[in-house]
Amino acid sequence: MRFMIMVKADKNTEAGVLPDEKLLTDMGKYNEELVKAGVMLAGEGLHPSSKGARVKFSGAKRTVVDGPFTEAKELIAGFWLIQVKSKEEAIEWVKRVPNPTGEESEIEIRQVFEAEDFGPAFTPELKQQEEKIRAQAARNR
Amino acid sequence: MTAPDTHRAIDAVWRIESARLIAGLARMVGDVGVAEDLAQDALVAALERWPETGVPDRPGAWLMATAKHRAIDHFRRTKRVAEKHLELGHELEARQETAVPDLDAAIDDHVGDDLLRLMFTACHPVLSTEARVALTLRLLGGLTTEEIARAFLVPPATVAQRIVRAKRTLAEAKVPFEVPRGAELVDRLSSVLEVLYLVFNEGYSATAGDDWMRPALCEDALRLGRILAGLVPLEPEVHGLVALMEIQASRSKARVGPSGEPILLLDQNRARWDHLLIRRGLEALAKAEALGGGSGPYALQAAIAACHARARTPAETDWGRIAALYEALARIMPSPVVELNRAVAVSMALGPAAGLERVDALTSEPLLKAYHLLPAVRGATEVADSRREASVEVRAAGAGARRGDRRRARATGAGATPPG
Numbered sequence: 001m002r003f004m005i006m007v008k009a010d011k012n013t014e015a016g017v018l019p020d021e022k023l024l025t026d027m028g029k030y031n032e033e034l035v036k037a038g039v040m041l042a043g044e045g046l047h048p049s050s051k052g053a054r055v056k057f058s059g060a061k062r063t064v065v066d067g068p069f070t071e072a073k074e075l076i077a078g079f080w081l082i083q084v085k086s087k088e089e090a091i092e093w094v095k096r097v098p099n100p101t102g103e104e105s106e107i108e109i110r111q112v113f114e115a116e117d118f119g120p121a122f123t124p125e126l127k128q129q130e131e132k133i134r135a136q137a138a139r140n141r
Numbered sequence: 142m143t144a145p146d147t148h149r150a151i152d153a154v155w156r157i158e159s160a161r162l163i164a165g166l167a168r169m170v171g172d173v174g175v176a177e178d179l180a181q182d183a184l185v186a187a188l189e190r191w192p193e194t195g196v197p198d199r200p201g202a203w204l205m206a207t208a209k210h211r212a213i214d215h216f217r218r219t220k221r222v223a224e225k226h227l228e229l230g231h232e233l234e235a236r237q238e239t240a241v242p243d244l245d246a247a248i249d250d251h252v253g254d255d256l257l258r259l260m261f262t263a264c265h266p267v268l269s270t271e272a273r274v275a276l277t278l279r280l281l282g283g284l285t286t287e288e289i290a291r292a293f294l295v296p297p298a299t300v301a302q303r304i305v306r307a308k309r310t311l312a313e314a315k316v317p318f319e320v321p322r323g324a325e326l327v328d329r330l331s332s333v334l335e336v337l338y339l340v341f342n343e344g345y346s347a348t349a350g351d352d353w354m355r356p357a358l359c360e361d362a363l364r365l366g367r368i369l370a371g372l373v374p375l376e377p378e379v380h381g382l383v384a385l386m387e388i389q390a391s392r393s394k395a396r397v398g399p400s401g402e403p404i405l406l407l408d409q410n411r412a413r414w415d416h417l418l419i420r421r422g423l424e425a426l427a428k429a430e431a432l433g434g435g436s437g438p439y440a441l442q443a444a445i446a447a448c449h450a451r452a453r454t455p456a457e458t459d460w461g462r463i464a465a466l467y468e469a470l471a472r473i474m475p476s477p478v479v480e481l482n483r484a485v486a487v488s489m490a491l492g493p494a495a496g497l498e499r500v501d502a503l504t505s506e507p508l509l510k511a512y513h514l515l516p517a518v519r520g521a522t523e524v525a526d527s528r529r530e531a532s533v534e535v536r537a538a539g540a541g542a543r544r545g546d547r548r549r550a551r552a553t554g555a556g557a558t559p560p561g
Contacts, residue, residue, distance in 0.1 A: 036253075037157065038367030041417060081417070083360060088153035092200075 002041065002083050002112035003090040007100050009075035014048045014068065019100075026098035034082065039093065043080040073106075087111065147192045155184060156283040158201040163280050164255035166208055167318050170215075173262055174308030177280060179215065183208035256281070257372045258318050260365075264333040267314045272307035273336045275300055281368075282361045292354040293343065333369065334382050334439065337362050341386050345393070348401055359390055370425070377434020380425045384443035387422030388450050391415040407455045419450045441470045445482075460490035 019027065034040035046052075050068035069075060077100070084090050090109050099105060159180060167176035183204045197203045263276040278284045278292075286304065290297040321329045344358030366383045373379055395413035398404050426447055429440040445466045452458040467483035481500065488496020 036368060036371040038364035038371070041421070083364070084153075085156060085357075085360075086149065086153055088149040089156055092150065092153045092157055 001085070001114065002081060003087070004110045004112055005080040005082060005090070005094055005097075006076045006108045006110065007078040007097075008073055008106050008108065009049070009077040010073075010101055010105065012101065013077040014050070014075070016048045016050070023098060023100070023102070027100075030096065030098055033096070034080065034093065039082045039084055041081040041083050043078070045078040046076060049075050081112070144192045147196065148188070150196050151184070151187055151191060154187075154196065154200040154204075158204055159184075159283040160256060160259065160281045161201065161252050162204050162208060164259040165205060165251065166212065167259060167262070168251065168255050169209075170212060171318055172312055173259065173276075173280065173318065174312055175215065177308070179208045179211045180204070182211045253372055254320065256368070257320050260333050260369060260372075261320055261329055262311065262316060262318055264329070264336045265311065265314075265316050266329070266332060267310055267316060268307050270336070270339070272303050272310070273332070274339060275303045276307045277336050277365070278340065278361060279304055281365055284361065288354055291352045292358050294352075294355075330373070330376060330378070334378060337366050337369070338382060338386070338439075340365075341389070345389060348397075350401065356393070359386070359393065362386060363390060375432060377429040377432035378437040378439050380429035380432065381434060381437050381440030381443050384422045384425035384429060385439050385446055387418045387425060388443060388446040391418035391422065391450065406449060407458075411453065414450070422450065423447055436469060436473070438470065438474050441466055441473075445470075458489070460486050464490050 031040070031043060034043070048068065052067040052069075054065045054067070054069070056063040056065060082090060082093060084093065087109070090111075094107050094109055097107060100107070162180045162183070163173065163176050166179050167173045170176055170179070186207050187200075187204060191197075259280055260277070263280050264273045268276065274293075275289055278289050279286065284292075286301045287297050290300040293300070320326070340358050341362035344356050344360075344362065347355035347358075363383070363386050366379070366386055370379045370383050391414050392406070392409060394415065395409040395411070396404055396406075422443065426440065426443045429435065429437070429443070434440050435444070445463055448459050448463050448466070464483060464486035467479060467486055471479045471483060484496045484499035486496075487499060488494075
């Protein structure tokens, strides 16, 4: 199963302060460990929200709002996508991440939906099949 | 944390740490069987202790320290060479004196080499292929005997016996715990790659309703392949195999229909291919080619898979290139299945007449008599002539694609890119 590991933004990441050399080294080492263990699928760091934007939806209307956004704790500063056998394994890997701020910080672990999670009823093929059967039944009536 | 939570956490730690632990211990004691027993002892100790104390901050180091104590006990009990005992004792004392981070660094220095030695030992030619597979999954994949048995649809006792015998064979043959050098390295590496691809294919041939341990074998094989690529980054065929597995795995969601029927490559919904895995596969293939390994058997098969992966629609497929790649593959790995695939590619590139000639020459091939895809291939090459006839033959092939048939098809020759 796949998990998305999200590193939360804080004042520094939002201000565009780059990590110091020690953190960069530690993170580099950690990334290498993930790669060497064969579990890392992808991972990226994100620019501050001042370089991003939001698109707001209201019915058919779309409104674009440029960053920055204020609620830093609800923003993410980077992510990993890992492939492991269980949530516990994902947790074990996250416990080994060097503390991204050196102070209070938080990393969120979320499981990625796989096709199986939707159940067979939701595959487009099955839907199509059902529709065909229904149409056939209607014709036979 | 409740006890079941802790047990799940211990499972997770075991999956992450066990291979390194066993590899490190095997270097010290010189016997993978003893090393695994010691690691298991440490696991049992963790299962007793951690529910009360919680999982330690450095679970890997804890397991290693515990296992080393057991190693000393083991040598005392069996009164093995006094030097070994002393050596271990000194090493342990020395390590206890140093700070914890240094201990980790010391282990890290060896860890890559040890893991590599463990892979080569688990896939040693003195062992049967079945034993290599079981030992690799157990020692490097961190799977339990029960899990391996479920994945391979055999009784757990069979797997347990296979592993016991394999360890005994390694000990009796006095197989050294080392990475082979020179010319031997090439052969031994191809044995490791073969085992990984076999595990992958076993998972890939799982059908709907199978135990989930079976398709999970694909992930285990991919993970071990990625680990190996990190350990021997200059070996092009390792990247070739990883590329092949990544690209094949990218199609796993698209290759089975809602009632579990196989969907042939050209009929798959390409939007359901996993583009992250495709990208990873293409990157791995580029590495293999940059290292001058574009003409190895795995890299060639990966290059063929990549031709399909790059095509956004079946019509965009570069059949000329695929035909050329199969020709290259047939030269280094001659097999009727490769020839058959080559014939398909030729007919797609140059028209059905050119391909049919080759296919008909192959239908008399005894190895292909039981090959469930042959009628499909004939069907596909005849598309231009008679749509009705072709669809009948394709359907017949679909009906024949039970697991056993597929496995037989794979056994008759690697290199084919059947149903998807």
